[in-house]
Each structure stands twice: as C-alpha cells, then as structure tokens.
Amino acid sequence: MSLDTTPRAFATVRGGSASFTSPDGRVEPLAASPGADIRQVILQRAAAAARTAGIPVELVTDGDRGEHRIVVFADGTLSTDTAPEHVDAMPNPQSDPSQQGEEVNTEAPGIEGLASDLAPEPSNRRSFIAPTGDGAHAPTGWPSLLAKLGIGPSRAAVQRESDKHAVADQWAGCRTIAVVNGKGGVGKTMTTAILTAVFARHGGGNVLAWDNNDTRGTLGWRTEQGHYDTTVKDLLPAAEDLLTPGAGVSDIARFVHHQSVDRYDVLRSNPELLATDQRIAAEQFDLLMRVAARYYRLVIFDSGNDESADRWLRMIDSSHQLVVPTLAVPESAESAALLLDALRARDDRSRYLARNAVVIVTEAEPDRRLAARITSDFAEQVRGVVRIPFDPALKSGQLRLDALRPTTRTAWVHAAAMVARGL
Known part of the structure; x- marks a missing residue:
C-alpha cells in the first residue's frame, strides 16, 4: 500500500x-x-x-x-x-x-510495542479468587423485595446509580476542569462549588476548587473559611517549598480552606484587592499548577471574566474539560455561546475543548420553557447539556450540597457524571 x-x-x-x-x-x-x-x-x-x-x-x-x-x-x-x-x-x-x-498480521515485526500483547493466550484454569464485581451493593429493604418479585429498578434509578459510579471514578494523575463564561453573574462560582462538592463527596477527597480570578473572585464568600486567612497570593512564595521532596501532604492546609461537610478544599483569591494587585503571570500559574497537581487528584477552576488575562489563558491550556455555566436567560446564554465560538477559533486544542464541553443551564427562576429552549439550542454545539431546576438554596449564601432539594442534587450528580465521562 x-x-x-x-x-x-x-x-x-x-x-x-x-x-x-x-x-x-x-x-x-x-x-x-x-x-x-x-x-x-x-x-x-x-x-x-x-x-x-x-x-x-x-x-x-x-x-x-x-x-x-x-x-x-x-x-x-x-x-x-x-x-x-x-x-x-x-x-x-x-x-x-x-x-x-x-499488509501483515498483528504478530508482524515492528508493531510489538503496540499490539503484540493485546490478545494474550487464553487460560482454561479457573481462578480461586472470585470476581470483585463493579462495587455495587446488593439491594436491601423494599428494593430487595421488589427484586425477589422480579420487578427491576426504574430507568431513573439505573441512571442515578450509573452517574454515581462515573463521579466516583479515579484517574492516574491530576485532572483539571475549567468553569468558564465571559459574563459575570451567570453561575460560575455556584457551578464550581457544587461540582467540586459532588466529586469530593462521591469520589473521595483531594479535590480543589481554585478561584482563578483577577477581579473580585467571590468563591471564598460562598464557602467556609479555614483556620487561615490565606489566598493564592500567599501560596505563591511558598510554592517551591511545597514541591520539595521533604514537603508533607498536610503542608498545603495552611494555604487552602477545607469544607468540613462537602470535603473539598478552596484556594481563594482576594475579592478586596484590585486586579492590578493580584495579577498572576503565565509562569506563576504554571508553578501553582505544579503544586495543585502534587496535592490534589482533581482541580476545578472558577474563572474570571477577563479572557485575555495570562492566568485565564493558561487555565484553558491546562484543562482537560470545559464546563460552561449559564443561567436560563438570553444574555447569559448568548455570552456562553460567544465564548464557545471564540475558543473554536483560537487553536486546535481549544476547539477540541469547546466541542467536548458540558453546558450547565440553571433555572434562575422557575421558567422551564425558556430553560428547555436554551438547553435544546446548546445540544448541537457541545458534548452534553444538563439542566438544573430552580432551587432557592443556589441563589445566595454558603453553597452546600445537603442544602439543595433532592431533585436538584440528582441533577448536579448527573452534571458531574457527564463531566467525568469526558475526563
């Protein structure tokens, strides 16, 4: 050939x-x-x-x-x-x-590094070790009784279990998710906090929410403060020490704020400083990213609105997955669509991220018709779209997973599972 x-x-x-x-x-x-x-x-x-x-x-x-x-x-x-x-x-x-x-067969010289051991010789010996299964638990109570009667779980129940398994998955190496929309007030901080909580609660700790914002980052306002009043600017001068072989896993604790119930950490920005006082250059972001990758298995960025900032661009270049939140209002949705258009035009990797993004449409008010239309319009542009029902617990105050209505929690777990499947 x-x-x-x-x-x-x-x-x-x-x-x-x-x-x-x-x-x-x-x-x-x-x-x-x-x-x-x-x-x-x-x-x-x-x-x-x-x-x-x-x-x-x-x-x-x-x-x-x-x-x-x-x-x-x-x-x-x-x-x-x-x-x-x-x-x-x-x-x-x-x-x-x-x-x-x-043309040759798969045993030909020159491809043994890729394919020669993809089909090992089968063995007829039965193992003494029973299969471990997929981690699912046997049903008890009413589910057990229904199973004995031959009545299986509903499609919604199967979907919920599948989503929980996807969110609980683990990966080799640190994974990063960027929550982006060029407009303020569209739910980026809310999305960051709730997604991080879902991943931490269902998949285990070592999950970080990073407020990657030059201007008035408010992730710290909507989450718990730890024992220190520290921000990303305090972490920067200590970054090299945290990367030394002698650094302990708990040394990061004085620079982040642990969420006692939702079990993740927050790296804050300082909303009281002007952007000129807390800009982070590309090389500084890379240094901070090395620290984050050493101490956390998953990092979720809450982004700012300045798409030209060095830290914003490096966040995009460092991310495995994009999440684009929008409220179910026209201006918010248009801003999300414009950002996706800009990323498709930026370079090949940004185009890939935009095509595989997950859009999260949150009902700012209980108007399901508008939310359904926005969800439908985005469905052809990205890998997945999830609609979050209206919930007053999302509007203000501290963001905690347990404060949400059961239907809202289920929707957020589904959103996190869709994100996880892209990692």
Whole structure:
C-alpha cells in the first residue's frame, strides 16, 4: 500500500495516557481506564479515524516502547510498512514521506510495542479468587423485595446509580476542569462549588476548587473559611517549598480552606484587592499548577471574566474539560455561546475543548420553557447539556450540597457524571 496518500495520525504515549493527533490535525488527550491498556485505546481511536476518512490511516507512535509506524484499517486490523522498525523521531504532521508497505498480521515485526500483547493466550484454569464485581451493593429493604418479585429498578434509578459510579471514578494523575463564561453573574462560582462538592463527596477527597480570578473572585464568600486567612497570593512564595521532596501532604492546609461537610478544599483569591494587585503571570500559574497537581487528584477552576488575562489563558491550556455555566436567560446564554465560538477559533486544542464541553443551564427562576429552549439550542454545539431546576438554596449564601432539594442534587450528580465521562 502506498503511504503517499495515506492519512496520518500521531500518538505520544506517556504511561497510562497519550496525546493523539488526528489526520485533520486536531489534538486530543487519551487515557486508559483502570486495568485497561492505553495502546488499545490508541488503536481504537485510530480505527475510528480510519472509518471517518474512509481509508486506512497510518499511525505513528512515540513513547516508552520506542517509535513505531503502522497502518490501521477501519475494522481494527493492522499492517506495517517496509520502513525501519524504529523511526528516528516523530515526523512533522505536515511531512509526507513516500514509503511502501504491505499488509501483515498483528504478530508482524515492528508493531510489538503496540499490539503484540493485546490478545494474550487464553487460560482454561479457573481462578480461586472470585470476581470483585463493579462495587455495587446488593439491594436491601423494599428494593430487595421488589427484586425477589422480579420487578427491576426504574430507568431513573439505573441512571442515578450509573452517574454515581462515573463521579466516583479515579484517574492516574491530576485532572483539571475549567468553569468558564465571559459574563459575570451567570453561575460560575455556584457551578464550581457544587461540582467540586459532588466529586469530593462521591469520589473521595483531594479535590480543589481554585478561584482563578483577577477581579473580585467571590468563591471564598460562598464557602467556609479555614483556620487561615490565606489566598493564592500567599501560596505563591511558598510554592517551591511545597514541591520539595521533604514537603508533607498536610503542608498545603495552611494555604487552602477545607469544607468540613462537602470535603473539598478552596484556594481563594482576594475579592478586596484590585486586579492590578493580584495579577498572576503565565509562569506563576504554571508553578501553582505544579503544586495543585502534587496535592490534589482533581482541580476545578472558577474563572474570571477577563479572557485575555495570562492566568485565564493558561487555565484553558491546562484543562482537560470545559464546563460552561449559564443561567436560563438570553444574555447569559448568548455570552456562553460567544465564548464557545471564540475558543473554536483560537487553536486546535481549544476547539477540541469547546466541542467536548458540558453546558450547565440553571433555572434562575422557575421558567422551564425558556430553560428547555436554551438547553435544546446548546445540544448541537457541545458534548452534553444538563439542566438544573430552580432551587432557592443556589441563589445566595454558603453553597452546600445537603442544602439543595433532592431533585436538584440528582441533577448536579448527573452534571458531574457527564463531566467525568469526558475526563
């Protein structure tokens, strides 16, 4: 098969994750779920690209098992070309070297780093260890009685359990979520606090809500204050010490504010200072991000409204997932849509984040018709849209998960699950 006209995809593998560049130049992160092989994820993604292109795709990989070049067909079968088994370096995505290849099976030399061990020899021996299952508990009480009568759970109950499992998932390495909308007063702080609470309550601690705001960040006003009156500006001069090998896991506690019931931490900005007194440069943000990644498994950014600020742009570049909150009012929704348009035009990675964003539409007042229309309009633009019903507990005061109505809590768990499925 001539590779002159074969589309090329690229994958850089690092442990259990990879950066995948599709034939049309779009870059996206890939990650393997616990117990899965990242190489299998890469092969599946390359096969999907081949199906989209309608012809086989050449996959060039670089990682801990060397550099490899194979051809992936739409049905997942593989072939290798006649070029040297290991290429010297990752080729430029714009280059188009002319090389010849022939179809082979998945045991052919040159692809053992990706595929040779994807299908291990099956064993007929029965294990003495019983399967652990998916962590679900056997039903008790009325659910148990209904199960014995052959009456299964409702579709809503199944969805709730599925959402809880998704939110409780864990990942190798720190994951980051940016809550963004260019307009103030649209629910960014509320969304940050409630989403962080859901992830912390259902998935365990080590979750941080970071007020990444130059101007009047109010996340601290709507959450508990810890034992110290500290902000991100206090953390900056201590960042290098927190990254030393001798730093303890509890050393971060004097710079963040722990939420006693919802079990997450808050890194505050100072709403009493002018923006000129608390600007953070790109390199300072990167240093703070290194600290956050060392002490937390998940970071959720509450963003400001200045989309040109260094810390805002670095937040976008550092995020795995975007959440775009909007109130169910036209001005708020239009601001969200304009931001998504701007991100699609910014660069390939921002375009990927915008396409895979989750929009959260919160009913500012009990007007379901307008909320339904806004939800429907966003559904074609992003990966997912979730509608949050009106709840007076969201309007003012401290934000706590237990203060919400049961239907509101269920909606927020569903929103968090949709976000988690994109991580």
